[in-house]
Structures are given as C-alpha cells and as structure tokens.
C-alpha cells in the first residue's frame with residue numbers, strides 16, 4: 001500500500017488531512033489533539049525457502065497471475081520474533097514442522113511496502129498439507145533446477161542458491 005487510501009483517522013474517526021512534516025507530505029488527523037500521523041512504515045514479512053526431500057517448496061496464493069509461484073511468506077504477529085514467525089508460517093501453510101537452517105537476508109519489496117526477512121528452513125519431513133484458505137497450489141522443485149525470479153522473494157532464493165555454489169540468473173517472471 002504505497003499511498004494512504006484512508007479518509008478517516010483510525011484512532012479517533014475524524015477526517016485526515018495532508019500536512020508537511022520534515023519536508024514530506026503526510027496524512028495526519030485533522031484534530032490536533034489526537035496527533036495521529038500515517039507514517040506508511042513498511043511491514044516486516046518473513047519468507048521461507050523450505051527445503052523438503054531435496055526440493056524447494058514454492059507456493060501459489062489465490063488470485064496470483066497464472067503460473068506464478070513464490071516462497072512461503074507471512075506477517076509477524078504481535079510480540080513474535082522472525083525466527084518463530086517463519087516456522088509458524090511454514091507449519092500453517094504447508095503442514096510441515098521445520099527448523100531454521102540459516103538467515104538469508106533482508107530484501108525490500110517496495111511495491112507492497114514490505115521488508116522481507118528471509119530464512120532457509122529445513123523441513124522435518126512428512127506429508128505436505130496445503131492451507132487451501134491461503135494457497136491455491138504448490139510445487140516441489142529440485143534444488144538443482146529451481147530458478148529465482150526478479151521480484152519479491154526471488155532475490156532471497158538467488159542468494160541462498162549462491163551459498164550452495166549455484167549461480168543462477170533470474171528467470172523472466174515468477175512463472176514456473
């Protein structure tokens with residue numbers, strides 16, 4: 001959400017107005033006593049490169065363009081650390097118990113105003129049970145074949161492959 005679409009203050013319900021703070025136009029509450037400012041801070045999102053039986057699990061959310069797949073991702077919950085959140089998301093979305101193998105890095109996703117925190121997660125094995133409320137489909141792609149894509153979580157996958165000695169160009173899109 002790059003711009004503010006809210007018309008009313010989420011704290012007090014009064015109208016929001018534009019106001020310049022430190023040289024930047026911000027959406028603020030029209031009631032000065034309230035003090036709400038829409039800072040539009042990016043949201044931290046965890047992403048998992050799930051390694052499962054020598055494959056990487058890629059998932060596809062409802063409503064994504066045909067053929068697109070990505071990493072398992074999700075928002076942190078209040079009071080949760082990223083390492084905990086990423087394992088919770090893997091469990092919720094794939095049904096797999098996992099453990100964090102390595103922290104891969106942080107990646108900006110400007111289009112969605114998110115900061116992606118990526119981990120390599122080793123699955124403990126077992127059957128994949130897809131969360132059909134959130135996801136439409138998944139693929140298990142052999143590590144020797146999986147290709148990174150040029151947006152969102154793709155750079156994390158490229159960097160992880162590098163740690164294994166695979167130098168792979170970005171594919172043209174997140175399509176498999």
Ligand SMILES: [Zn+2]
Pocket residue numbers: 009010011012013014029030031034035036
């Ligand atoms: Zn307000």
